[in-house]
Amino acid sequence: MSLGQQLAPHLPFLRRYARALTGSQGEGDRYVRASLEAIVAAPEEFPRDIEPRLGLYRTFQAIWQTTHLEESDSGEDQPSEPEAIARKRLARLAPLSRQALLLTAMEGFSIEDTGYLIGKDSNDVSGLVADAISEIESQTRTRVLVIEDEPLIAMDLETIVRDMGHEVTGVAVTRDEAVALAMEERPGLVLADIQLADDSSGIDAVKDILAEFSVPVIFITAFPERLLTGERPEPTFLITKPFQRETVKTTIAQALFFDQATVPANG
Secondary structure: OOHHHHHHHHHHHHHHHHHHHHOOHHHHHHHHHHHHHHHHHOHHHOOOOOOHHHHHHHHHHHHHHHHHHHHHHOOOOOOOHHHHHHHHHHHHOOHHHHHHHHHHHHOOOOHHHHHHHHOOOHHHHHHHHHHHHHHHHOOOEOEEEEEOOOHHHHHHHHHHHHHOOOEEEEEEOOHHHHHHHHHHOOOOEEEEEOEOOOOOEHHHHHHHHHOOOOOOEEEEEOOHHHHOOOOOOOOOEEEEOOOOHHHHHHHHHHHHHOOOOOEOOOO
């Protein structure tokens, strides 16, 4: 099996990580492309003594850490307001902490593998994850609309949202109900399943909502590969079913991290 064939199944999930890390589909996918270009340019440098997925993420981390630092230090054009807010938050929360949390809670890497990816030992990684959770949970709160037609999953999501200190504005099971609830009480975040009760689409519901006002969105799906192709406008934040509690919490916190309308929890 060629190196490309070994890496192909892992690319959608690297896009998921990159988009969550950058808060942007376009920017995240750009880092993934740069990583692949680096591998193609020097395949002999790709680590062969570890699993292909770990080697792929390691290459991405090297690109991210180098380019990210260069962009942060550059004196180029002033960022837009949302970008400026995100950069201020990045300054308060160490990038390695965010990476450690996303790699463990979202991508499912072990503490040891995460240490390899970010160049830290296991004790350091555990401390970074704890710091990130503490910082993010104290940073933001908002009102959340849940679009989910499976009652047990909807209940789980409601519980997670409320345990994080956020408010649930409502639970919708169809496209029309979701739009109506959003118009009635504008949420600060939307959690949306893809397939809804009446065979309508959570994607269409979100499109209708976004046509009226801007709000960060997290999609929840059992088939994430379909929305992580990098070939069309796709979600920035995505949770895979069945999900873990920590994955949901981390993704919510990361989506709000880049949202200019989020209210500081201690404010």
